[in-house]
Amino acid sequence: MSDLNMPEYKVSVDQLRPGVFVRLEKVNWFNHPFLFSSFKIRTQAEVEVLRDLGVTEVICVPEKSDCLPGPAEAAPQAPTVVKPGKNPAADALWRVKNERIERLRQKKLRIAECEERYAASLKDIAQIIQGLSRGNSQSVLDALAFVERMADHFLRDTESTLQLMNILPQGERTYSHALNVAVLSMMTGRDAGLSARELTNLGMGALFHDIGKARIEKRVLRKRGALTKPERELLERHPQYGQEMLEAIPEFPREGLGVIRQHHERMDGSGYPSSLSGADIDPAARIVAIADIYDNHCNQPDPEDSFTPYLALSYMFTQQKHLLDKDMLALFIRCLGVYPPGTVVQLSNGSIGMVMAVNPENQLCPSLVLYDPQIPKKEALIIDLAEEPDLRVEKSIRLKHLPREIFDYLSPRTRITYYVEPDGPGR
Numbered sequence: 568m569s570d571l572n573m574p575e576y577k578v579s580v581d582q583l584r585p586g587v588f589v590r591l592e593k594v595n596w597f598n599h600p601f602l603f604s605s606f607k608i609r610t611q612a613e614v615e616v617l618r619d620l621g622v623t624e625v626i627c628v629p630e631k632s633d634c635l636p637g638p639a640e641a642a643p644q645a646p647t648v649v650k651p652g653k654n655p656a657a658d659a660l661w662r663v664k665n666e667r668i669e670r671l672r673q674k675k676l677r678i679a680e681c682e683e684r685y686a687a688s689l690k691d692i693a694q695i696i697q698g699l700s701r702g703n704s705q706s707v708l709d710a711l712a713f714v715e716r717m718a719d720h721f722l723r724d725t726e727s728t729l730q731l732m733n734i735l736p737q738g739e740r741t742y743s744h745a746l747n748v749a750v751l752s753m754m755t756g757r758d759a760g761l762s763a764r765e766l767t768n769l770g771m772g773a774l775f776h777d778i779g780k781a782r783i784e785k786r787v788l789r790k791r792g793a794l795t796k797p798e799r800e801l802l803e804r805h806p807q808y809g810q811e812m813l814e815a816i817p818e819f820p821r822e823g824l825g826v827i828r829q830h831h832e833r834m835d836g837s838g839y840p841s842s843l844s845g846a847d848i849d850p851a852a853r854i855v856a857i858a859d860i861y862d863n864h865c866n867q868p869d870p871e872d873s874f875t876p877y878l879a880l881s882y883m884f885t886q887q888k889h890l891l892d893k894d895m896l897a898l899f900i901r902c903l904g905v906y907p908p909g910t911v912v913q914l915s916n917g918s919i920g921m922v923m924a925v926n927p928e929n930q931l932c933p934s935l936v937l938y939d940p941q942i943p944k945k946e947a948l949i950i951d952l953a954e955e956p957d958l959r960v961e962k963s964i965r966l967k968h969l970p971r972e973i974f975d976y977l978s979p980r981t982r983i984t985y986y987v988e989p990d991g992p993g994r
Contacts (some may be wrong), residue, residue, distance in 0.1 A: 772826025779809030
């Protein structure tokens with residue numbers, strides 16, 4: 568039996584066969600048709616593609632191989648580019664590679680459009696919340712129109728929206744939380760089969776679930792660390808304050824008030840302000856409670872305390888399930904996927920990638936954009952794990968723990984200077 572635990576070594580292309588995992592050393596990514604510069608040989612035709620490239624030696628990676636080649640003898644030659652039309656196998660590989668590049672380009676355009684709407688929405692929310700805090704009835708009409716736009720702008724492309732939610736600058740936290748909770752709640756409500764009116768009422772309650780905090784001193788809201796008992800009791804009055812503020816505005820939909828008052832109630836009766844439990848809690852409030860907890864897990868004031876989307880869902884399912892409506896939590900997880908868009912993961916081959924899209928047929932196999940320093944960000948590679956049987960997700964990674972160059976590369980945001988895409992050569 569071959570020893571697959573031996574160190575990596577150079578091997579002649581003439582000795583390659585299907586099952587050998589190789590790494591190309593001297594061929595630029597743009598000059599070969601393979602998706603990766605490290606990959607497992609699947610067919611003898613791929614060996615012929617390497618020969619046509621002028622490659623005579625590659626690095627064999629035994630621990631990732633199914634079998635081993637013979638010893639290498641030939642000396643390497645300067646690589647060339649395989650011209651389209653000369654090798655059908657190479658042409659097929661090029662088609663797949665170029666299709667992935669085009670998919671990324673289209674996805675980045677959608678994210679850029681979504682980001683513009685997101686930025687504009689944050690400004691709108693700020694004005695609306697300030698107006699409602701002053702009892703301005705016109706702000707209710709503005710909010711109703713805003714919620715209708717949300718359904719059109721953010722529910723049509725949930726994947727782009729979810730990606731943006733998890734990589735926000737801290738300065739936008741005040742209003743981004745309200746927007747995130749509203750969008751997440753409406754996503755769940757839509758999949759739960761709510762009517763258009765019920766969805767609007769849910770969105771209104773979710774968007775203003777924390778408006779009562781306007782009556783609480785900022786020093787309490789901004790305090791890091793444990794609150795004193797009086798501070799905690801004051802903070803726990805914000806659902807009641809919010810209900811009182813919006814109840815005084817006749818135009819605000821009455822159906823949304825239950826969400827505002829009850830979004831901190833818990834199914835086991837441990838919540839506040841009324842210690843309600845089970846069926847006594849407004850069904851819409853149960854949805855908002857899940858979205859509120861999830862976004863708080865993912866976007867803590869201190870990024871070091873933030874979970875990845877995957878870890879947030881895992882923690883909620885394993886540690887907080889008794890607090891939440893189990894059916895709605897299961898639906899919420901199905902909406903977002905096991906690895907929600909924006910989750911950064913490490914694959915079994917060591918590659919780092921960010922989830923771009925969920926695979927509804929197999930949630931363990933999402934689409935990813937991969938980090939590869941040899942490939943400019945604008946040309947970054949997209950892979951579908953469902954089409955890559957040799958790859959799997961090994962773990963999720965917190966954004967704060969990524970090296971800055973990897974974070975910059977994977978981040979889809981463009982508006983903040985820190986995230987501006989670098990120029991790079993295109994094919």
